Amino acid sequence: MAVAEVRQPALRDEAHETLAVRIAKLPVHLFLLLIGIMWLIPAAGLFVTSLLPAATANARGWWHVFSKPSEVTFANYRMIFHNSAITHALVVTAEVTIGATILPILIASLAAYALAWIEFPGRDWAFVTVVGLMVVPIQMALIPIFSLYNTLNLYDTVLGLILFHTAFALPFAIFLLRNFFAGIPRDLMEAARIDGASEWRLFFKVVLPLGLPAIAALAIFQVLFVWNDFLVGFTLSQDNQPIAAALAGQLRQFGSNLDVIAPASFFSAVIPLTVFALFQRYFVQGLLAGSVK
Amino acid sequence: MGVEFPDPGRTPPAPRPSRVRAAWIPLSFLGPAFALLTVWMIYPAIRTILRSLWSNQGNKFVWFQNYSTMFGDSVIHTAIKNNIIWIAVGPLSVTLFGLVLAVLTERIAWASFFKIVLFMPLAVSLFAVGVIWRIMYQQNPDQGAVNAGLNSIHNVFNTPGVLPRAAPSSPAVTDKFVFTKQLSAGGTATLGLTAISPQDVPAGATQAAQPKSKPGSITGVVWRDFKPGGGKPGVVEQGELGIPGVTVALLQNGKSTNTAKTDNHGAFTFDGVSGSGYQVKIAPATFAQPWQGVQWLGPSLITPAMIIAFLWTAVGFAMVVIGAGLSAIPRDVLEAARTDGASEFQVFKRVTVPLLMPVLTVVFVTQMIGVLKIFDIIYATAPGSVINNATTLTFEMWRRSFLGENAFGIGAAIASFLMLLFVPFLIYQVRSQRKNL
Numbered sequence: 001m002a003v004a005e006v007r008q009p010a011l012r013d014e015a016h017e018t019l020a021v022r023i024a025k026l027p028v029h030l031f032l033l034l035i036g037i038m039w040l041i042p043a044a045g046l047f048v049t050s051l052l053p054a055a056t057a058n059a060r061g062w063w064h065v066f067s068k069p070s071e072v073t074f075a076n077y078r079m080i081f082h083n084s085a086i087t088h089a090l091v092v093t094a095e096v097t098i099g100a101t102i103l104p105i106l107i108a109s110l111a112a113y114a115l116a117w118i119e120f121p122g123r124d125w126a127f128v129t130v131v132g133l134m135v136v137p138i139q140m141a142l143i144p145i146f147s148l149y150n151t152l153n154l155y156d157t158v159l160g161l162i163l164f165h166t167a168f169a170l171p172f173a174i175f176l177l178r179n180f181f182a183g184i185p186r187d188l189m190e191a192a193r194i195d196g197a198s199e200w201r202l203f204f205k206v207v208l209p210l211g212l213p214a215i216a217a218l219a220i221f222q223v224l225f226v227w228n229d230f231l232v233g234f235t236l237s238q239d240n241q242p243i244a245a246a247l248a249g250q251l252r253q254f255g256s257n258l259d260v261i262a263p264a265s266f267f268s269a270v271i272p273l274t275v276f277a278l279f280q281r282y283f284v285q286g287l288l289a290g291s292v293k
Numbered sequence: 294m295g296v297e298f299p300d301p302g303r304t305p306p307a308p309r310p311s312r313v314r315a316a317w318i319p320l321s322f323l324g325p326a327f328a329l330l331t332v333w334m335i336y337p338a339i340r341t342i343l344r345s346l347w348s349n350q351g352n353k354f355v356w357f358q359n360y361s362t363m364f365g366d367s368v369i370h371t372a373i374k375n376n377i378i379w380i381a382v383g384p385l386s387v388t389l390f391g392l393v394l395a396v397l398t399e400r401i402a403w404a405s406f407f408k409i410v411l412f413m414p415l416a417v418s419l420f421a422v423g424v425i426w427r428i429m430y431q432q433n434p435d436q437g438a439v440n441a442g443l444n445s446i447h448n449v450f451n452t453p454g455v456l457p458r459a460a461p462s463s464p465a466v467t468d469k470f471v472f473t474k475q476l477s478a479g480g481t482a483t484l485g486l487t488a489i490s491p492q493d494v495p496a497g498a499t500q501a502a503q504p505k506s507k508p509g510s511i512t513g514v515v516w517r518d519f520k521p522g523g524g525k526p527g528v529v530e531q532g533e534l535g536i537p538g539v540t541v542a543l544l545q546n547g548k549s550t551n552t553a554k555t556d557n558h559g560a561f562t563f564d565g566v567s568g569s570g571y572q573v574k575i576a577p578a579t580f581a582q583p584w585q586g587v588q589w590l591g592p593s594l595i596t597p598a599m600i601i602a603f604l605w606t607a608v609g610f611a612m613v614v615i616g617a618g619l620s621a622i623p624r625d626v627l628e629a630a631r632t633d634g635a636s637e638f639q640v641f642k643r644v645t646v647p648l649l650m651p652v653l654t655v656v657f658v659t660q661m662i663g664v665l666k667i668f669d670i671i672y673a674t675a676p677g678s679v680i681n682n683a684t685t686l687t688f689e690m691w692r693r694s695f696l697g698e699n700a701f702g703i704g705a706a707i708a709s710f711l712m713l714l715f716v717p718f719l720i721y722q723v724r725s726q727r728k729n730l
Contacts, residue, residue, distance in 0.1 A: 025401070031397065043414070114323050144340035
């Protein structure tokens, strides 16, 4: 699949390796195989647990199912899809994710364009401020925003969550897009300007289409980040919480309710995993373009 | 397309257009971002610092009292200690592990598959990661996969005993499980045990029998000296089961000279015995407790346990980024070093690692920031009973502010202190970008 994009050429051509070289490499293969298995086991554990009745999952480890496969059931999944608290949380998660992906990309590409291609006083300082804001932790904003949201009636709303995620996504988004836009050949921009194109026209007709790879990378980052959010949703909403926050209450009886928490956790991971699997080429590219988040 | 992503950690200089535009044009492009950043980041950051100087209810200006309360709080001491452990162990392990895997995957044909497997946890929410590892870390080796794995290794070296507990059934056996009678060749020993619950009787146990004397040997029986309705202590009776698998030691002058295992009837034999002065004893190995499992989610191991969970999510990222840096190293530089007679390890140490330093630094710093922000894993992995041992500053800030007590004064003080910890990263970040402007 697509990680192959960043894969480097093998040190020596595999086909021409001598037997001795292959044998010498055997420990490397075994070591990496072991690591790979160790990496798969925890996720497999969650998946298998999600298919077991609560009593079974609580009494014995999930691997015992391999000696008694008849216990596997999809009843847990049927149950969580009929649980209105969980389906509502999934809908909220989807709404927040869509809003908090489109909005920051739109706003950040405008700002990034100005920072890359429009000359104005204080531009470098504006960019440096954006870079500095990339490091600010969410905790720094929670208390004042919590009070502000109570005043503005944004507490427990999808819009409130979207705006919060959008603001905190902006520094990294502007940083990534500005650096990408700055790489557009100067001749291209000058030519368009000589033809009399306005800044808006340049932005929509030249910069945005050329910036698509970076925008795609950013979109994937943002989908993963917002979908997987726990802290913001848990703090700034109550009845309209996204999925991770909605599941938090379940942790108090951890064990007896594995039939809810395991399938819901696994299902909540399916969407980001799918996005990741489909678009990982962009994801990895964006990552390599200097991610500090 | 012709537009490439710039190198990691480098900012290309902004091209200078020839005309200076009217002021409203940049403003209209920057306006929305400026408004959002001001209201949601800059204003709250300033507000949080000011808030930290007010009482928890916000009605009294208390100067730095929240800070002195905070630094006198033992739970916050634990939080700071845990932050130090996370910072000291997390980023370094992620970077080193990522480096080793990046170098090794260069040598295999199935590298892309391997990378997908290791990268995958990055797409899973840290909350779900916490749930995943909480399932993995259950203490009972029959429930938690980590302890189940360790248990199978443990059992190779220490077989658990056949009985969890038992007591002598008559004064003929001491409380150290020594048969009181001195024996000589041809002698027999009857080691009766009670206080064994039915489910603890080992599988395969069958009717016990009175041992028969055998010349040149010492024989005996270990049995469950109990039957419903009582029975006579010290006498093997119908309906009483022998206990298989018991280790019996033959003692001479108090020293063990031989051991034997009982069969399904509980019978054992020591052959080749001559003379007298022997004693028979049930070895302590019989009662060796099965392994209880490591208490991963207990107060002392919770932070290391969560760091392992964090490694699971972060190593793939480090490996892919470092791998990309590795592939950017010119092959001829490595080949030149090899032709000069450098060993693979020397090439790695003297050429590869120095050339990779900028990438390694980016990964390391990214992980430092990530580790300082850790929150979801703590919430999802640590059971309520060990939260005070698992906490960090980010977690404590949230807990004081939003869980029950709403102590916004202390919460704001922790947040401000946390911000201070981020300042070095802020400076690093700004400097690394500004030199390229």
